Every structure is written in C-alpha cells, then in structure tokens.
Amino acid sequence: MLSFVFGLPGGFADWCEAVTLDLARRAVGPTALLRADTLEQIARHALETGARQAVVSSRQPGARLRAAVAQHRRNVIVALDDPGPALADLVLRDGFELADAVQAVAGSCAALIDHDAMPGAVVLHRDRDWPWAAAIVGTIAEQLQIPLSADEIGELAGRGAPMEAVERQAEAAKWWNGLSAAEQAMTSGAVEPFIKHRQTGELPPITWGHALFFHGDRHGDPPQERVSGPVDITGRAHCLLCGPDIVLPPGWWSLSLTVTLARAAAEHEFVVELVADQSLGAGIIRPQQQTSAELSIVFLLGEKTERPLQLRISTLRAAFDGAITIEAVTLQRQAPATA
Amino acid sequence: MGLPGRFAQWCSAAAAQLAGRSAATASLAWPPLDAMLTCQKLPSILEELGACLVADDAAHLVVSAYQPDDRLYELLAGGEIPFLLALDEPRAVVADIAGETGVDATQIVRALANSYPCLMRHDGLARGLVLTAERAAADPAAAVAAIAGHFGIAIGAPDAMALARRAAAPTRSLFAAAAIRAGDLPPAAVRLLDGVLSPYHRYFLSGTLDDIVWARDLFLRSDGGSTSEPIDATGDARYLVYGPYIQLPPGQWTARVVLGFSPETVGSSFAVDVVANGGQIAKREIVPERGGVYAADMDFAVDESGRDGLEVRVMAAGDEARGRLALGHVVLQRRSAGPRDPIDSADDFEAALAL
Numbered sequence: 001m002l003s004f005v006f007g008l009p010g011g012f013a014d015w016c017e018a019v020t021l022d023l024a025r026r027a028v029g030p031t032a033l034l035r036a037d038t039l040e041q042i043a044r045h046a047l048e049t050g051a052r053q054a055v056v057s058s059r060q061p062g063a064r065l066r067a068a069v070a071q072h073r074r075n076v077i078v079a080l081d082d083p084g085p086a087l088a089d090l091v092l093r094d095g096f097e098l099a100d101a102v103q104a105v106a107g108s109c110a111a112l113i114d115h116d117a118m119p120g121a122v123v124l125h126r127d128r129d130w131p132w133a134a135a136i137v138g139t140i141a142e143q144l145q146i147p148l149s150a151d152e153i154g155e156l157a158g159r160g161a162p163m164e165a166v167e168r169q170a171e172a173a174k175w176w177n178g179l180s181a182a183e184q185a186m187t188s189g190a191v192e193p194f195i196k197h198r199q200t201g202e203l204p205p206i207t208w209g210h211a212l213f214f215h216g217d218r219h220g221d222p223p224q225e226r227v228s229g230p231v232d233i234t235g236r237a238h239c240l241l242c243g244p245d246i247v248l249p250p251g252w253w254s255l256s257l258t259v260t261l262a263r264a265a266a267e268h269e270f271v272v273e274l275v276a277d278q279s280l281g282a283g284i285i286r287p288q289q290q291t292s293a294e295l296s297i298v299f300l301l302g303e304k305t306e307r308p309l310q311l312r313i314s315t316l317r318a319a320f321d322g323a324i325t326i327e328a329v330t331l332q333r334q335a336p337a338t339a
Numbered sequence: 340m341g342l343p344g345r346f347a348q349w350c351s352a353a354a355a356q357l358a359g360r361s362a363a364t365a366s367l368a369w370p371p372l373d374a375m376l377t378c379q380k381l382p383s384i385l386e387e388l389g390a391c392l393v394a395d396d397a398a399h400l401v402v403s404a405y406q407p408d409d410r411l412y413e414l415l416a417g418g419e420i421p422f423l424l425a426l427d428e429p430r431a432v433v434a435d436i437a438g439e440t441g442v443d444a445t446q447i448v449r450a451l452a453n454s455y456p457c458l459m460r461h462d463g464l465a466r467g468l469v470l471t472a473e474r475a476a477a478d479p480a481a482a483v484a485a486i487a488g489h490f491g492i493a494i495g496a497p498d499a500m501a502l503a504r505r506a507a508a509p510t511r512s513l514f515a516a517a518a519i520r521a522g523d524l525p526p527a528a529v530r531l532l533d534g535v536l537s538p539y540h541r542y543f544l545s546g547t548l549d550d551i552v553w554a555r556d557l558f559l560r561s562d563g564g565s566t567s568e569p570i571d572a573t574g575d576a577r578y579l580v581y582g583p584y585i586q587l588p589p590g591q592w593t594a595r596v597v598l599g600f601s602p603e604t605v606g607s608s609f610a611v612d613v614v615a616n617g618g619q620i621a622k623r624e625i626v627p628e629r630g631g632v633y634a635a636d637m638d639f640a641v642d643e644s645g646r647d648g649l650e651v652r653v654m655a656a657g658d659e660a661r662g663r664l665a666l667g668h669v670v671l672q673r674r675s676a677g678p679r680d681p682i683d684s685a686d687d688f689e690a691a692l693a694l
Contacts, residue, residue: 001396039389040410046388047420052398064386068393 001028002042003144004069005057006115007079008108009101010086011093012126015133016079017057019156020140027146028053037111038062038306059104060111060247062306066118073120075143081126083109083191088172098183099212099226099244102190106206107247107308109194113203114249133157186211189328190246203249208329212244216312230323233265237315240270240324245308250301252334257295257311258327261287265322272297273312276305285313292327298334340404340458341425342451343372344432346472350425351403352506353483357492362398367391370406375450376442378584378648385410406457409643418465421489424458426543427472429536434524444528445556448535449585453648455539456588462543469543479503531556534668535585548588553669557583558651569663572604572655579655580666584648587641591674594621594637596651596666602630603662607655611635614650624656632667638674 005020007013017033024031031053034045037060046052058065069076083105090101115121122139129136134157141148148156176184189207197203210227216239218225231240257272266287272295274280280299287293301309311329341347351366358364369384381387384404391400404411415422429451436447461467468489475482480500487494494502524532534552542548555566559582564570570579596611604627612622621637641649651669 002392038386039393040383040385041389042392043385043388044414046392046400047414048417052392052396064382064390065393068390072394074393 001053002074003055004074004076005055005079006061006066006076006112007057007059008081008083008086008112009059009104010081010089010126012081012124012130013057013059013079015130015159016077016124016136016140017055018159019137020077020144021055022156023137023141023144023146023148024053024055027144031055033057037065039064039068060107060308062111063250063304064306066111066114067304069120070118075120075122076118077140077143078112078115078118078121078123079126080112080115080123083195084176085168085172087187087191088175092171092175097226098179098187102187102212103244103246106190106194107245109191110247110249113194113197182209182211185209190244203333206248206331208244208246208326208331210326212246213241213311213326214243214245216240216242216314230262230325233268233315233319233322233324235315236318239312239314241326242310242312245310247308248301248331249333250303250305252298252300254332254334255281255297255299255311256328256330256332257285257297258292258330259285259294259313260292260325260327262291262323262325263321264319265324266291268319268322269316270324271314271316273314274299275310275312276301276307280309284316340407340422340461342427342429342432342454342458343368343375343403343405344427344435346427346431346475347403347405347425349475349506350423350470350486351401353486353502354423354490355399355401356502356506357483357487357490357494358399358401360492360494363396364399364401365391365395365397366401366403368403368405372405372436372440375405375454376440376446378450378453383408383410385414406454407461408457412457412460415461415464415466421466421468421491422461422464423486423489424461424467424469425472426469426540429532429540430524430529431472433528433532433536437524444524445531448528448532449557449583451532452535452585455536456586459539459542459588527556530554548673551587551671553583553585553651553671555666555668557585558666566666569599569601569665572607572609572660572662572664574655574660575658576655576660578652579664580653581650584650586648587671588673588676589641589643590676591638591640593672593674594639594651595670595672596623596635596637596653597632597668597670598625598635598653599632599665599667600625600627600630601663604660604664605629605662607660607662608657609660609664610654610656611637612652612654613637613639614652615639615641616647627662630662 003020003024005017007016021031021033032051034054034056036042036056037058042056087101087105090096090104091098115123122143124136134153137153137156186209189209193204193206213227215225215227227241233240266289270285272285273282274297281297283295283297285293285295355364355366367388369387370381374381384407388402414420432451433444433447437444470482480503483499483503484494531554534554538549538551558566558580560566560570560580561578566580572579594613609625610622612619621639623635623637625633625635653666
C-alpha cells in the first residue's frame with residue numbers, strides 16, 4: 001500500500017509525513033519512507049527493497065506522478081506553507097545555501113500549483129491547520145481508515161510542535177532583512193510570483209538571476225557548482241552557463257534573456273538552448289560589439305513534462321578573453337498560442 | 340523477461356500463481372504487443388511499473404519485460420534483484436503472434452529483432468535464471484519449482500505439479516503444436532526470421548552470435564514500391580532504399596550490403612551508408628564498372644547507448660544516375676562484443692610510419 005504526502009520543503013511537510021508514516025505502520029506493519037518525485041523512483045525503490053508498503057513523500061512531484069495519483073484517485077496529503085518562511089527554514093534550520101533553497105522552494109511551488117486538481121487530496125496549510133494538530137492527525141487517520149483513540153491522537157499531535165506563527169514570521173523577517181539587495185532580488189524574482197498566485201490566481205512574471213545558474217563545463221548531472229560573478233568565456237567552444245533547473249508549471253511561456261558582456265565577449269556570438277525532457281527552443285545572441293544583448297524564446301512545456309527547465313549558454317568558437325553575466329531571465333506564462 | 344509469445348506468458352502466469360498463493364498479485368506486460376509491432380515510443384518500463392504501483396495496492400507485481408531498457412538493466416546488473424529469462428524458439432513465437440494478431444510476419448520479425456539485443460544484455464547477470472521452453476515442456480513441474488526457488492518461494496512437488504497444470508503448462512503436445520504452427524508459416528517468412536532472429540536464439544544456447552541476415556523485405560523504397568522489384572535509379576541524387584530500423588547488440592560490426600546493378604548503371608555513382616542515432620557511422624561508394632552483383636562492406640561500432648534502430652541506406656549519389664538496381668540483402672557480422680580498442684590500430688600506424 002502506498003500513501004502520498006506532497007508538500008513544500010520545511011517542517012510542516014516533514015511533520016505530516018512523520019504522522020502519515022506512523023499511522024501507516026500502525027495499520028499495515030513495516031512501512032518505508034520513500035522520498036520520490038517520479039514514478040521511476042517509486043519503481044526503483046520497490047525493485048531494490050521488495051517493499052510494497054511505503055509513504056511516498058515528494059517536495060516536487062513530477063507531472064506523471066501527479067497524474068497517476070489523480071487518475072487513480074489515490075489519497076494524498078498536500079502540506080502547503082508560506083514560501084517566504086519556508087525559505088527561511090531551509091536556510092536557518094537545514095543549512096541550505098540561499099540559491100539552493102530558492103531552487104527547492106520555487107520548484108516545489110510550481111509542482112504544487114495545481115494541487116486543487118487532485119481529486120483525492122487533503123490540502124493542509126501550515127499556519128491555518130498546524131495549530132490544530134490533533135485535527136490533522138484525525139484527518140490523516142480517517143483517510144488511511146485507521147481508528148485512533150483520543151489519547152493516540154493527542155500523542156501523535158504533540159510530537160514536533162510547530163513554532164508559533166508570529167514568532168516564525170518574525171524570525172523570517174529578521175533573516176530577510178539580513179540579506180543583501182542582490183540576494184533579496186534573486187529570491188523575490190523566483191518565489192514571489194507563486195505567493196501572488198496563491199493570493200490572486202494569476203501568475204506574474206518569474207525572474208531568475210545570475211546567481212541561480214551553474215558553471216556549464218563543470219561535470220555532473222545535475223550540475224554542481226553555481227556561478228559567482230561574471231563567467232569567463234576563455235577556452236574552446238563550450239557551455240558557459242546552465243540552469244537553474246527549476247520546475248515550471250505547464251503551458252506556453254515566453255522567455256526573455258538579458259546578458260552583459262565584458263571585454264572581448266562582445267565580439268562573440270552565443271548559442272542559447274532551452275531543455276526540459278527534450279529540447280524546447282534555441283536562439284543565438286549576437287551582441288555585435290555591444291556590451292548588452294537580449295534574446296526572446298517562446299516555448300511550450302507539456303502537461304507531462306518531468307524534468308526542470310534548464311537554459312544553456314555556450315560559445316560557438318574558441319575565445320581568448322571576455323566574460324558574460326546573466327542580467328535576468330524573465331519568464332511570462334502565455335495564453336495558448338493559436339495557429 | 341523474454342519474447343512476447345506463449346512460453347513467456349506461461350512463465351508470467353506461473354510466477355503470478357506462485358506469488359498469488361500468499362497475497363494479491365497484479366501483472367504488467369511491457370511494452371504492449373501492439374506498441375512493439377508499430378514501433379511506438381513509449382515511457383520506460385520503470386515509469387510504467389511506478390504507475391502500476393500507484394494504481395494497484397496488490398502485494399505482489401509480476402513484470403513481463405519484452406524490451407527491457409537501460410534503466411532496468413542498470414538495476415538488474417546490480418546483482419540483487421532476481422529475474423527470469425524465458426527463451427522460446429523464435430519460429431514458435433512468430434507463429435504465436437501471427438496467429439493471435441493476424442499481423443504480417445515481417446512486422447513481427449522486426450519487433451522481435453528489437454527485443455533480442457535487450458535480452459542478450461541480461462544473459463549472464465548474477466541473479467538471472469534462464470529457462471527454455473524445451474526444458475519447461477519436458478518437465479513443467481520442475482520448471483515451476485525452479486521459478487519458485489529462484490524467487491525464494493517455498494513450494495512442494497505436488498503443489499508445483501498442480502500449479503503447472505493451472506498455468507496451462509506447455510506440455511509436450513502443446514510444444515509440438517507450436518512447432519506445427521511454425522510449420523504453417525510461409526517459407527519466405529521462415530527464411531526471414533531464420534536470418535534475423537535465429538542467430539540470437541543460438542547465441543543463448545552456444546554463446547556465439549552467428550551472422551545476421553536482413554532480407555530486403557525488411558527495407559523500404561523511397562518511391563513506395565516493393566524491394567523485391569528492381570529500382571529505377573535514373574534521375575538526381577536521392578535515397579532509393581532505407582531501413583530496417585532494427586537494433587544491434589553493442590560491439591564492432593561489419594555490414595555487407597549486397598546489391599545488383601544493371602549494365603546501364605555503369606559510370607553512375609551510388610553510395611551505401613549506415614546511420615545510428617541520427618548520425619552516419621559508415622559509408623561506401625560504388626561506381627559500377629559493369630552490370631552484376633556487388634557487395635559493399637562497412638565497418639562500424641554500436642555502443643551501449645545506441646538504442647535506436649540502425650538504418651542502412653542506398654542512394655544515387657551523383658546527378659543523372661542511370662539504370663536499375665536491386666537490393667539483395669544485408670549480412671551483419673559481429674567482429675567483437677566490445678568497444679574498439681585504440682591500441683588495435685597500433686599495428687596500422689607502426690606499419691605506415693615504418694616504426
């Protein structure tokens with residue numbers, strides 16, 4: 001038996017996951033906690049362990065996993081949180097680097113943007129519901145069809161009591177005020193649109209800053225080393241920058257890329273590629289000796305797209321001098337294109 | 340895993356019966372036969388397995404893999420997960436599928452040819468049990484016991500016998516029936532599958548991969564005509580024949596493309612090439628000096644990542660080609676199972692450089 005907990009990274013989703021795991025073990029015996037975002041990861045776990053009882057916990061559930069859960073009306077706990085304090089938790093509590101935290105929270109927000117479309121979902125909000133932890137425990141137990149006594153509910157509810165919302169907001173605000181202007185801009189650009197979406201239903205443009213990207217020629221999948229400052233283009237033709245590997249909701253999108261070029265970089269041309277599950281689009285930046293250049297690409301992210309979006313910028317020929325900086329990548333979700 | 344014929348289905352049924360003795364069991368066969376026959380691109384078997392696990396709370400799941408992909412291979416190669424490799428005689432499998440679907444034998448052979456390289460990779464893995472239809476037909480209860488033992492399921496001899504009967508055991512008479520049904524296949528279909536599929540079956544029995552022959556029936560003509568008929572090559576440069584989009588196991592290969600040229604083609608330029616993963620990996624040019632049969636040999640390597648089918652193309656290479664040509668067949672010989680060793684070419688360099 002599989003139970004599902006989807007949620008934003010942070011203490012609330014972790015607590016919901018722990019409660020669900022405890023309840024599942026009471027109901028069916030030994031149960032594994034499986035952290036999986038894709039159907040393939042679930043399959044790998046089953047083959048490697050032989051276990052059929054698991055709580056599947058996902059912070060960025062992939063499109064096909066979400067579709068399978070919805071299609072088969074599987075019960076799922078969706079544990080939502082305010083992205084701002086969730087970011088602060090990752091940095092302050094879990095030791096995430098800021099860019100990594102932004103990548104995790106932004107991707108999670110995008111993956112869960114349509115949580116209302118999952119028919120079997122019980123949607124919980126940290127600030128609204130966690131103060132009534134006993135009710136959450138009762139709801140999850142009901143979903144798993146596990147009878148619990150009041151004492152058992154109380155015992156489970158009492159584990160890992162949440163920080164008071166006011167105290168948590170204050171801590172997050174203090175952390176936020178300690179960030180530099182550039183760090184605040186990077187964070188706001190990537191995460192705030194999802195906060196606005198929860199409030200209004202509309203998704204404003206998303207902006208990804210330079211510090212979210214990775215060095216393109218440092219090996220690894222996913223790439224490992226984030227850029228810091230302008231990226232030297234010296235060397236044979238190669239990938240200079242890639243990233244930020246953040247999930248986006250499906251649909252038509254327009255991407256606007258602005259770069260600044262230092263020294264001899266203005267004499268070069270750069271190929272820009274967009275990739276998720278497959279190639280989505282490409283273009284050429286032709287600075288023509290200017291120190292700034294722009295490129296726009298319109299692309300479609302299909303409903304079943306699994307992989308996060310990656311933008312790659314590469315030189316076309318060897319370079320002996322120069323540097324490139326991403327000023328901004330701005331993404332605007334479009335109305336469906338007409339033929 | 341195995342070819343999608345009655346024996347693999349019997350093995351899956353037996354495994355399901357064994358597992359079902361303790362708890363509810365679901366089954367997954369991937370890819371579906373109709374998708375194999377039409378060469379559809381499908382999700383990976385692991386993704387489909389994950390979807391089954393989400394859909395069904397059954398305690399056990401029997402997975403029948405007819406084209407096990409790289410991701411499944413990586414897991415099984417780890418040596419921790421037991422699996423069964425069910426081998427049946429390809430003539431019987433083609434007959435099974437033809438009888439079940441009414442689909443042309445050429446289409447079936449192409450689909451099964453894309454299964455064998457995937458299955459070959461799993462031969463010799465630590466936790467694999469190879470079971471042949473012949474062995475199972477000789478003693479179905481022992482076959483059931485072997486399957487049970489391999490998957491760690493306890494079963495006594497009487498239960499194994501009963502389960503073999505319930506799984507519609509391939510008794511000797513049924514096995515004979517399969518051979519008889521294979522005898523109903525048209526001779527051309529038998530020659531086709533003997534060239535394409537039988538070398539793989541013999542590999543599992545002997546460890547040696549004989550030459551594979553791709554008959555012209557597997558190929559396509561640009562003008563839509565039959566490859567059994569001569570092709571009018573008159574005209575501009577263009578592709579004349581292409582196909583068959585069949586995978587090969589990794590290794591160093593030589594393809595011998597046999598073509599016939601009419602006397603009118605003398606002086607015209609033709610070319611033959613091999614394409615894999617969208618890129619040309621070998622090419623030979625032919626300028627007939629007289630009418631007759633020509634063989635173009637091309638060496639190439641197929642690597643582990645070459646999961647798309649191979650394409651062999653015949654083209655009129657120059658403008659104003661003249662005459663007619665006919666495709667005979669393509670013979671594929673695997674020279675070695677591994678990647679090309681750069682040191683192999685050292686002798687060539689040393690000779691050329693007089694070292």
